[in-house]
Amino acid sequence: MAELLVWPALLAYGEAAVAYAGNARNPGGLGRLATWGVRLGWLAQTALLIVQAADAGGFPWNTWAGSLNLFVWLVVSAYLIWGCSARYRLLGLGVMPLAAALLAVSYAAGGTDDSSGAAWGDVVLVLHIALVLVSFAGFTVAGGLAALELWQERVLKSHPAGLLRQRVPSLLALDRLTVTTVAVSMAALSAGIVPGLARLPDRGLDVLIAGTVVLWALGASILYLRVRAGRRELAATLALGGVAAVIVLQLGLLFAHVA
Amino acid sequence: MRLLVVGTSHRLAPVEVRERVALDGEGEAALAHRLGDSGEAVCLSTCNRTELYLAAADTGTAGDRATEALADLGRISRADLEPYLYRLEQESAATHLFRVAAGLDSLVPGEGEIQGQVRSAYERGAVGPLLDRLFRQALHTGKRVRTETAIGESPASVASAAAALAAQVFGDLSGRRIVVIGAGKVGELAARNLVSRGAQLSFVANRTVDRASSLADRFGGEALPLDRVDEELAAADIVVSSTAARDLVLDRGQIERALEGRKGRPLLLVDLAVPRDIDPAAKDLQGCFLYDIDDLQSVVEETLTGRREEAIRAEEIVAGEGERFNAWLASLESVPAIASLRERAEAIRRGELAKAAPRLVGLSERERHAVESVTNQIVNKLLHQPIMRLKEAGLGDEDDRGAPQGRLEG
Numbered sequence: 001m002a003e004l005l006v007w008p009a010l011l012a013y014g015e016a017a018v019a020y021a022g023n024a025r026n027p028g029g030l031g032r033l034a035t036w037g038v039r040l041g042w043l044a045q046t047a048l049l050i051v052q053a054a055d056a057g058g059f060p061w062n063t064w065a066g067s068l069n070l071f072v073w074l075v076v077s078a079y080l081i082w083g084c085s086a087r088y089r090l091l092g093l094g095v096m097p098l099a100a101a102l103l104a105v106s107y108a109a110g111g112t113d114d115s116s117g118a119a120w121g122d123v124v125l126v127l128h129i130a131l132v133l134v135s136f137a138g139f140t141v142a143g144g145l146a147a148l149e150l151w152q153e154r155v156l157k158s159h160p161a162g163l164l165r166q167r168v169p170s171l172l173a174l175d176r177l178t179v180t181t182v183a184v185s186m187a188a189l190s191a192g193i194v195p196g197l198a199r200l201p202d203r204g205l206d207v208l209i210a211g212t213v214v215l216w217a218l219g220a221s222i223l224y225l226r227v228r229a230g231r232r233e234l235a236a237t238l239a240l241g242g243v244a245a246v247i248v249l250q251l252g253l254l255f256a257h258v259a
Numbered sequence: 260m261r262l263l264v265v266g267t268s269h270r271l272a273p274v275e276v277r278e279r280v281a282l283d284g285e286g287e288a289a290l291a292h293r294l295g296d297s298g299e300a301v302c303l304s305t306c307n308r309t310e311l312y313l314a315a316a317d318t319g320t321a322g323d324r325a326t327e328a329l330a331d332l333g334r335i336s337r338a339d340l341e342p343y344l345y346r347l348e349q350e351s352a353a354t355h356l357f358r359v360a361a362g363l364d365s366l367v368p369g370e371g372e373i374q375g376q377v378r379s380a381y382e383r384g385a386v387g388p389l390l391d392r393l394f395r396q397a398l399h400t401g402k403r404v405r406t407e408t409a410i411g412e413s414p415a416s417v418a419s420a421a422a423a424l425a426a427q428v429f430g431d432l433s434g435r436r437i438v439v440i441g442a443g444k445v446g447e448l449a450a451r452n453l454v455s456r457g458a459q460l461s462f463v464a465n466r467t468v469d470r471a472s473s474l475a476d477r478f479g480g481e482a483l484p485l486d487r488v489d490e491e492l493a494a495a496d497i498v499v500s501s502t503a504a505r506d507l508v509l510d511r512g513q514i515e516r517a518l519e520g521r522k523g524r525p526l527l528l529v530d531l532a533v534p535r536d537i538d539p540a541a542k543d544l545q546g547c548f549l550y551d552i553d554d555l556q557s558v559v560e561e562t563l564t565g566r567r568e569e570a571i572r573a574e575e576i577v578a579g580e581g582e583r584f585n586a587w588l589a590s591l592e593s594v595p596a597i598a599s600l601r602e603r604a605e606a607i608r609r610g611e612l613a614k615a616a617p618r619l620v621g622l623s624e625r626e627r628h629a630v631e632s633v634t635n636q637i638v639n640k641l642l643h644q645p646i647m648r649l650k651e652a653g654l655g656d657e658d659d660r661g662a663p664q665g666r667l668e669g
Binding site (some may be wrong): 009015027085152157159161162163164165167169170171172173229230231232233235 | 278342409413414420422426427428429430451520521522523524525542545546548550557558561565573
């Protein structure tokens with residue numbers, strides 16, 4: 001059953017990625033096709049996750065590939081909050097190819113199978129994985145928003161004649177969203193670290209835990225720089241660093257920490 | 260009833276002619292009702308056009324009356340006025356109105372004001388079924404063009420480009436504080452555009468405070484002398500400068516001080532003066548966006564090019580709507596023929612059933628109902644193809660229209 005759902009999700013995400021690319025070259029009807037690709041893909045992947053959860057009789061995303069599957073769903077969910085509006089289509093150009101590629105990797109690595117996972121009763125583990133993945137997804141989307149903000153800043157500074165022709169959110173809207181997304185991600189990461197600490201005596205400290213702490217420090221720095229020091233550009237640049245940190249942590253998960 | 264438009268616009272007539280045949284709202288209504296006494300009439304008058312839309316059985320006479328009315332209005336002889344007039348009929352008249360409502364016939368392609376002017380003219384007119392359908396579809400076409408293309412989104416003047424830029428930086432301009440330096444017409448236009456988007460005029464700074472007061476009063480702001488502008492810069496979000504000063508009014512140092520303590524809140528500086536009022540070196544400052552008149556003019560030129568590109572897509576929408584109206588117009592012409600054909604067939608059916616009545620006496624109610632139903636179905640099936648042909652002929656060339664009807668009824 002899961003096999004039947006992963007293909008529509010992959011196809012729809014792929015279609016959205018291609019349509020976003022086409023829309024960036026020639027804005028128009030392709031943007032709507034892209035939005036429908038995101039919506040349909042998200043629905044298919046949601047169904048896939050439900051089937052996985054039902055079949056596994058436990059938390060099926062405690063493997064690296066499984067967590068990647070859930071991570072993709074969280075990223076697309078976060079993107080869907082604003083992604084359906086025309087002004088955020090450039091963000092989709094960054095998010096959807098990534099989502100399609102990561103879902104394909106997850107599928108190839110068995111993350112979309114009907115495999116059994118950790119028991120639901122292991123609340124600490126389930127909470128730890130879910131909250132940390134929520135924060136990773138948040139940092140990824142915040143990075144995308146920050147990239148769009150820095151690009152928008154460059155465009156506004158360089159005065160190209162066509163600067164009003166590209167439909168993008170305003171600079172301050174991007175600034176607010178980046179900071180809000182980082183704040184939500186920080187809350188999820190902080191809440192996710194606590195159950196992780198409960199498991200620390202059994203698992204011991206590893207590089208990934210250290211990396212997660214670095215990500216937390218990075219998020220705290222972004223919030224401090226933006227909210228207290230008013231350093232908007234520097235905060236946005238650091239938010240880009242957040243994406244790099246998430247990529248490193250995700251790759252690290254492949255080799256260590258999670259089964 | 261046939262459709263006709265007689266009118267003049269900026270494409271044919273200079274302003275000296277247009278102003279003579281221009282009408283206010285009451286004049287539009289009065290003329291429409293006068294011309295509509297023997298049919299339907301709507302009068303559309305804007306600064307760029309005066310047009311009379313008429314639905315009449317005899318378009319020749321109606322057109323002559325409309326031309327006379329315009330000549331009387333402008334106190335010009337008919338012979339002098341006619342070179343500036345156009346006269347379009349049926350689908351050409353409909354497509355013309357659809358282009359007008361979409362802003363495609365405007366001086367600035369895609370300008371949005373015309374949609375409201377068409378609506379007002381329609382509401383003031385003497386409308387019947389034909390003009391009602393025409394104007395409702397024209398308004399629908401205008402709406403489609405504005406929602407399905409970006410023709411009306413981009414600014415068409417330096418002042419509106421400044422407001423669009425402010426929206427690009429701040430998003431919603433509600434509550435954003437504007438400081439205007441110089442109390443001239445250019446600054447006023449920019450301020451008006453910004454205020455219309457929700458921004459708030461805080462101060463007008465000028466060498467002579469009296470002139471500043473007059474502008475500030477109109478927008479609910481305060482006036483101050485030019486040498487005190489520094490004090491208000493820190494709280495401003497948007498500064499518009501357009502003085503006639505020979506030297507810089509704001510130097511980099513002043514702007515740098517204004518940027519301190521803003522906590523990342525950007526400052527948009529719009530310099531509309533020549534020579535420039537604001538130090539160009541300020542554009543390198545973080546959080547400061549400085550635009551001069553050349554920057555804004557190139558934005559406007561680019562967006563006008565964009566509007567012309569969007570106009571191609573808009574023309575496709577107009578053409579589609581024109582075809583739809585044409586089909587409706589044609590279907591109107593075939594309605595009487597279809598109705599008469601149906602009546603004739605129904606009469607034959609009833610006559611034949613009446614003749615056969617003595618032989619049907621022994622039938623039960625259910626069997627009688629079945630006979631009714633079967634004869635109805637036979638008539639409908641026989642009529643299906645002729646009716647379709649009539650409808651198709653209605654959509655074809657006018658010269659062809661009589662032929663199928665004659666063939667069917669002959």
